[in-house]
Amino acid sequence: MSASPVYLDAATAAPMHPVARQALLAALDDGWADPGKLYTQARRARQLLDAAREATALTLGVRADEVSFTPSGTTAAHGAVLGGLAGRRRVGSTLVHSAIEHSAVLHAAERHVGAGGTAAAVPVDRLGRLDLTAWSTAVRAPGVALAALITASHEVGTVQPVAEAAAACADMGVPLYVDAAQSVGRVPLPAGWSVLTASAHKWGGPPGVGVLAVRKGTRWESPWPADEREGGRTPGVVNLPAVVAAAASLRAAAADAAAEATRLAALVDRVRERVAVEVPDVEVVGDPVLRLPHLVTFSCLYVDGEALLHALDRRGFAVSSGSSCTSSTLRPSHVLEAMGVLSHGNVRVSLHRETTEADVERFLTELPGIVAGLRADAGVVGL
Amino acid sequence: MPDEVIDCRGQRCPLPVIAAARRMPEVPVGTVVRVLADDPAAAVDIPAWCRMRGQEFLGSVNGPDGPAYDVRRTH
Numbered sequence: 001m002s003a004s005p006v007y008l009d010a011a012t013a014a015p016m017h018p019v020a021r022q023a024l025l026a027a028l029d030d031g032w033a034d035p036g037k038l039y040t041q042a043r044r045a046r047q048l049l050d051a052a053r054e055a056t057a058l059t060l061g062v063r064a065d066e067v068s069f070t071p072s073g074t075t076a077a078h079g080a081v082l083g084g085l086a087g088r089r090r091v092g093s094t095l096v097h098s099a100i101e102h103s104a105v106l107h108a109a110e111r112h113v114g115a116g117g118t119a120a121a122v123p124v125d126r127l128g129r130l131d132l133t134a135w136s137t138a139v140r141a142p143g144v145a146l147a148a149l150i151t152a153s154h155e156v157g158t159v160q161p162v163a164e165a166a167a168a169c170a171d172m173g174v175p176l177y178v179d180a181a182q183s184v185g186r187v188p189l190p191a192g193w194s195v196l197t198a199s200a201h202k203w204g205g206p207p208g209v210g211v212l213a214v215r216k217g218t219r220w221e222s223p224w225p226a227d228e229r230e231g232g233r234t235p236g237v238v239n240l241p242a243v244v245a246a247a248a249s250l251r252a253a254a255a256d257a258a259a260e261a262t263r264l265a266a267l268v269d270r271v272r273e274r275v276a277v278e279v280p281d282v283e284v285v286g287d288p289v290l291r292l293p294h295l296v297t298f299s300c301l302y303v304d305g306e307a308l309l310h311a312l313d314r315r316g317f318a319v320s321s322g323s324s325c326t327s328s329t330l331r332p333s334h335v336l337e338a339m340g341v342l343s344h345g346n347v348r349v350s351l352h353r354e355t356t357e358a359d360v361e362r363f364l365t366e367l368p369g370i371v372a373g374l375r376a377d378a379g380v381v382g383l
Numbered sequence: 384m385p386d387e388v389i390d391c392r393g394q395r396c397p398l399p400v401i402a403a404a405r406r407m408p409e410v411p412v413g414t415v416v417r418v419l420a421d422d423p424a425a426a427v428d429i430p431a432w433c434r435m436r437g438q439e440f441l442g443s444v445n446g447p448d449g450p451a452y453d454v455r456r457t458h
């Protein structure tokens with residue numbers, strides 16, 4: 001039996017915005033030349049790149065020369081962390097970060113520790129919200145070069161107290177890096193950061209475009225081999241058609257963001273309420289109020305996460321999971337672990353501009369039966 | 384010391400949690416059951432199960448048999 005597909009994994013990659021598609025096609029004709037050269041075709045490419053940078057800067061509320069386009073959100077995060085540490089190595093070699101950062105940030109931290117640096121992870125509470133007291137203590141310690149805080153959890157949606165965390169950093173003169181991949185193009189950005197990264201395929205842009213913004217006056221030094229392009233912050237030629245499409249779709253997404261947030265938050269609330277009531281032995285995780293509008297996560301007791309993903313896929317639903325069984329490392333999600341919530345049977349549902357109420361209704365109608373079926377197969381009913 | 388031990392080594396989550404949940408109603412209230420489980424997810428999931436089911440999680444120990452988790456049946 002084939003069901004029409006319902007894509008509910010926007011937090012991994014949102015379907016491309018129609019504006020991105022149009023801009024991409026136009027830029028393939030017009031923006032293939034190297035913007036660094038001096039002939040006519042290159043000047044046209046340069047204009048497109050400049051316009052993309054201006055538009056992106058405007059949406060982020062920064063200056064154009066503070067923005068660089070990178071090959072992904074991951075490389076942007078690597079650059080943000082390693083560059084922020086390099087720029088302040090005379091002050092110290094400690095990176096303070098939340099326990100729930102994206103793996104891109106944690107892997108950069110591992111690299112730093114491997115090179116003799118220090119990293120201090122700050123815990124979160126059961127709802128996935130940063131422990132501000134522990135954070136303030138951590139950034140006050142001697143030798144802190146950089147602090148890193150995700151604006152909102154990509155796994156459970158909890159919005160972080162960035163303004164308060166930034167104030168604690170400012171007191172100590174520690175620059176704050178925010179990974180805003182799940183916020184840009186969806187919700188207003190917090191204030192107080194020195195470095196920000198984002199990723200275009202999260203807002204409806206093409207995959208393979210990241211954004212790295214470094215505020216003027218921040219002591220940030222490129223961790224990569226020298227290259228003049230993109231303000232010297234990220235090496236290599238940019239994928240200009242994709243960057244043009246990313247910028248165009250960011251503008252479009254930001255213009256609709258408030259209305260979309262209201263629409264999607266109501267659907268997310270419906271998922272939170274109905275799943276808790278209609279699926280037995282389920283733990284809906286993350287902050288019920290201070291949360292992203294488009295993302296909701298829950299864990300089903302006694303259910304194998306990978307089996308649940310496959311069963312949902314067979315019914316046409318594409319979702320993501322933080323369960324250990326689906327990751328190559330066989331570790332439970334470090335985010336769920338840090339929160340102390342059930343890590344198996346985990347499902348993350350994330351919505352986008354094409355998600356309809358009917359899609360969500362069909363998911364909610366089918367989910368209880370799918371979970372019950374898996375529990376019956378595993379012989380765990382009534383446990 | 385635990386009153387009994389369930390060996391779930393080599394099993395992936397949620398199997399250790401399921402094994403604990405199966406055993407719990409069969410033992411008298413007050414019994415301490417130790418779950419041996421080397422899947423790292425058990426460190427999160429066994430305490431979370433105790434919280435959801437109102438059983439008492441006594442803590443984890445890392446002995447010669449690897450990571451172990453002690454649970455007391457409270458009701």
Ligand SMILES: Cc1ncc(COP(=O)(O)O)c(C=O)c1O
Nearest residue numbers: 072073074102154179181182199
């Ligand atoms: C919070 C967060 N940071 C960074 C990234 C990495 O972005 P990209 O997929 O563009 O490498 C992602 C996406 O996986 C993310 O959700």
